[in-house]
Amino acid sequence: MANIEIKTALKEARVYQWEVAKFLNIGESVLSRMMRQELQPEKKEEILQAIDQIKRTQANIEK
DSSP states (O other): OTTHHHHHHHHHHTOOHHHHHHHHTSOHHHHHHHTTSOOOHHHHHHHHHHHHHHHHHHHHHHO
């Protein structure tokens, strides 16, 4: 399965793909199509950083 670490990070952070797409300013369907194939390391890192940032933002809101 492609991009397991991203899918795992999404689950663990309780972040939705649409939230990541919005953060990256791309369409949800674009992100979904990107996730079908193994991503380049640079793009993976960009998505993982977005997940982390969204998670931190959500944690701050919940305080």
